[in-house]
Amino acid sequence: MPESTVGRPLRADAQRNRLKVLAAAERVLAKDGSAASMREIARQAGVGLATIYRQFPTKEALYEAVVVERVRRLLDHAHAAAHATDPGDAFFTFFTFAVTETTGEKALVDSLAVAGLDPKAGTAPMHRDLEKATGVLLRRAQAAGAVRAEVGMAEVLALITAMCLAADRQHWDEQLRTRSLTVVFDGLRPQLRP
Amino acid sequence: MPESTVGRPLRADAQRNRLKVLAAAERVLAKDGSAASMREIARQAGVGLATIYRQFPTKEALYEAVVVERVRRLLDHAHAAAHATDPGDAFFTFFTFAVTETTGEKALVDSLAVAGLDPKAGTAPMHRDLEKATGVLLRRAQAAGAVRAEVGMAEVLALITAMCLAADRQHWDEQLRTRSLTVVFDGLRPQLRP
DNA sequence: CTGGACTCGGAACGGCAGATCCGGTTCCGT
DNA sequence: ACGGAACCGGATCTGCCGTTCCGAGTCCAG
Numbered sequence: 284m285p286e287s288t289v290g291r292p293l294r295a296d297a298q299r300n301r302l303k304v305l306a307a308a309e310r311v312l313a314k315d316g317s318a319a320s321m322r323e324i325a326r327q328a329g330v331g332l333a334t335i336y337r338q339f340p341t342k343e344a345l346y347e348a349v350v351v352e353r354v355r356r357l358l359d360h361a362h363a364a365a366h367a368t369d370p371g372d373a374f375f376t377f378f379t380f381a382v383t384e385t386t387g388e389k390a391l392v393d394s395l396a397v398a399g400l401d402p403k404a405g406t407a408p409m410h411r412d413l414e415k416a417t418g419v420l421l422r423r424a425q426a427a428g429a430v431r432a433e434v435g436m437a438e439v440l441a442l443i444t445a446m447c448l449a450a451d452r453q454h455w456d457e458q459l460r461t462r463s464l465t466v467v468f469d470g471l472r473p474q475l476r477p
Numbered sequence: 478m479p480e481s482t483v484g485r486p487l488r489a490d491a492q493r494n495r496l497k498v499l500a501a502a503e504r505v506l507a508k509d510g511s512a513a514s515m516r517e518i519a520r521q522a523g524v525g526l527a528t529i530y531r532q533f534p535t536k537e538a539l540y541e542a543v544v545v546e547r548v549r550r551l552l553d554h555a556h557a558a559a560h561a562t563d564p565g566d567a568f569f570t571f572f573t574f575a576v577t578e579t580t581g582e583k584a585l586v587d588s589l590a591v592a593g594l595d596p597k598a599g600t601a602p603m604h605r606d607l608e609k610a611t612g613v614l615l616r617r618a619q620a621a622g623a624v625r626a627e628v629g630m631a632e633v634l635a636l637i638t639a640m641c642l643a644a645d646r647q648h649w650d651e652q653l654r655t656r657s658l659t660v661v662f663d664g665l666r667p668q669l670r671p
Numbered sequence: 672c673t674g675g676a677c678t679c680g681g682a683a684c685g686g687c688a689g690a691t692c693c694g695g696t697t698c699c700g701t
Numbered sequence: 702a703c704g705g706a707a708c709c710g711g712a713t714c715t716g717c718c719g720t721t722c723c724g725a726g727t728c729c730a731g
Binding site for chain 2: 687688689690691692693697698699
């Protein structure tokens with residue numbers, strides 16, 4: 284007889300519905316960003332409104348839960364890349380991956396864009412982890428001579444965010460993405476010297 | 478006795494209020510983007526709601542009027558730059574100018590980002606002019622050897638938009654803007670050859 | 672199987688935003 | 702100066718959204 288609700292396992296149907304809600308929320312938030320409505324999420328999940336609110340106290344909490352999970356997946360790739368063979372490849376591949384994977388996910392891109400701006404956001408720790416992982420990739424690439432020594436973390440994060448924002452907002456196709464990233468990557472690489 | 482309202486000059490007070498509304502709308506739209514409310518605009522203009530709706534049939538119409546005027550000012554600078562001395566300078570200066578001038582103007586940046594995506598937007602012709610002007614600057618810079626010949630209009634516009642979006646959303650300071658643009662510009666310039 | 676705690680779906684509530692309406696006011700040709 | 706057309710402000714209508722509430726339904730320990 285638990286005197287507190289913390290840690291108690293969810294009832295089977297509640298657990299099922301929680302997953303349906305998260306899946307629907309990811310779809311809807313991807314399309315509409317934070318303008319998504321709880322009713323639409325409930326409808327797509329085939330669930331009542333109260334069912335959502337039982338698991339997530341507010342719209343923002345649900346929003347955060349979805350984004351944190353999504354950022355975690357990005358983090359996995361960053362960590363995996365850190366073990367890759369060529370440091371230069373690892374860096375540029377992750378940069379490209381970040382842009383490709385976030386395109387079409389409005390809520391995620393927005394979250395990346397405001398990361399570091401809003402200290403009270405629940406996604407802040409997750410974003411700091413992502414920045415740390417990016418930092419590791421950057422320093423390795425610089426040590427290997429694949430990226431200029433004088434570029435800093437701040438510019439790299441700014442450029443990643445910029446590409447993610449534009450790719451999502453303008454629905455870049457693969458060719459435009461490749462060509463735009465090529466320009467940025469050439470700017471990051473050491474210039475050829477006579 | 479005018480049988481149509483078209484072309485008739487506005488009454489003096491109406492004209493005054495129109496300017497007050499446009500000025501207030503520019504301020505409010507800059508801060509809140511399309512989420513800005515008509516009430517807030519009316520309040521800041523010191524005017525009633527009906528006064529706005531008499532001149533602009535919908536919120537979108539007001540939004541468009543403000544953005545078109547704002548884009549026109551960008552266009553002026555593009556045309557002025559076209560007459561500048563060094564084609565390379567003209568191009569990179571205008572690129573920088575576009576980013577600097579749009580930062581902090583959410584509605585304007587949003588409009589640039591969706592330009593070319595929404596054919597029914599009233600801002601489309603204005604945006605096409607802006608693209609044409611950018612094209613002139615780009616081709617001159619390429620002819621002068623200041624920008625690689627193989628980069629196309631599409632990437633350049635995509636990169637401008639990307640920088641504008643990120644600079645606005647993340648409140649880039651001057652240093653971050655300079656450093657990020659330096660990377661992009663280096664990517665656009667011909668590589669030094671042995 | 673069965674009782675009761677837990678969960679469900681959707682109606683209901685309060686608030687906010689775009690757009691409209693209307694009685695009172697201001698401008699301007701005569 | 703004056704009269705009516707044009708304009709003004711803000712109350713009002715309509716519709717959407719986040720959140721809460723409640724009667725009905727579902728699960729599971731004993």
